[in-house]
Amino acid sequence: MANIHSFESMAALDGEGLRYDVFLTGCPLRCWYCHNPDAWFPSSTEMTAEQVFQKARRFKPYFKNGGGVTFSGGEPLLNADFINEIAPALQSEGIGYCLDTSGSVPLTEPVKKAIAGADMVILDIKFPDPERYRKYTGGVFDRFLEVGRFCTQTGKRLWLRTVVVPGINDTEADMDQYAALVRDFRFERYELLGFHTMGFFKYEKLGLVNPLEKTAPLDRDRLDALERYLDSKLAKNAPQEKA
Numbered sequence: 001m002a003n004i005h006s007f008e009s010m011a012a013l014d015g016e017g018l019r020y021d022v023f024l025t026g027c028p029l030r031c032w033y034c035h036n037p038d039a040w041f042p043s044s045t046e047m048t049a050e051q052v053f054q055k056a057r058r059f060k061p062y063f064k065n066g067g068g069v070t071f072s073g074g075e076p077l078l079n080a081d082f083i084n085e086i087a088p089a090l091q092s093e094g095i096g097y098c099l100d101t102s103g104s105v106p107l108t109e110p111v112k113k114a115i116a117g118a119d120m121v122i123l124d125i126k127f128p129d130p131e132r133y134r135k136y137t138g139g140v141f142d143r144f145l146e147v148g149r150f151c152t153q154t155g156k157r158l159w160l161r162t163v164v165v166p167g168i169n170d171t172e173a174d175m176d177q178y179a180a181l182v183r184d185f186r187f188e189r190y191e192l193l194g195f196h197t198m199g200f201f202k203y204e205k206l207g208l209v210n211p212l213e214k215t216a217p218l219d220r221d222r223l224d225a226l227e228r229y230l231d232s233k234l235a236k237n238a239p240q241e242k243a
């Protein structure tokens with residue numbers, strides 16, 4: 001049984017191909033830039049693995065070119081047992097799943113199993129040093145590193161993501177830190193996402209303090225420039241071919 005925030009069909013951002021996104025509630029973090037604070041709390045929707053599987057299966061004809069289910073949240077790995085329960089049913093239909101995670105949970109056996117069963121993992125790299133990580137998420141810095149290393153050691157396909165927030169992690173020096181942090185990870189892509197304000201209304205609705213209410217969205221040109229800069233740093237990290 002899992003507590004469900006929402007579903008999104010035909011999503012195209014959270015993994016390859018067309019996705020059926022399952023947003024699970026609960027998160028150990030409190031990211032200042034979170035645009036889904038309503039996912040921190042339980043909803044009124046509890047569903048069994050079988051019920052979620054039956055919903056996802058209806059979209060099977062659209063899961064071409066690597067498409068499938070994405071477990072997101074909140075933090076999906078808080079529900080590792082649920083994911084491990086639904087995984088054989090998805091597998092029996094040839095439907096793969098992706099984990100969209102902050103990696104902010106201890107690397108327990110159920111969590112390892114949920115990762116091992118995934119087609120791929122999208123891992124949030126939130127802040128590049130323990131101080132900012134603690135300040136802006138409230139979480140434990142080492143955990144996502146352990147998840148990234150586990151994916152690397154087990155050959156799991158890995159994409160990385162960072163939300164860039166003006167005034168907090170939007171400098172070239174920050175990109176240097178991110179590039180150094182993931183030097184030992186084996187990953188296919190590293191995407192930067194610009195901070196936006198589209199979730200602000202949720203803080204008001206929930207009566208929550210929004211610590212970034214005075215922060216403007218990240219400028220698109222600035223995001224592009226940082227992306228180019230980060231790419232150049234990551235290219236330098238890549239192993240060089242021997243002559």
Ligand code: SF4
Pocket residue numbers: 027028029030031033034035036037039073074075102
């Ligand atoms: S990990 Fe995701 S859901 Fe949790 S607080 Fe951070 S942005 Fe929000």
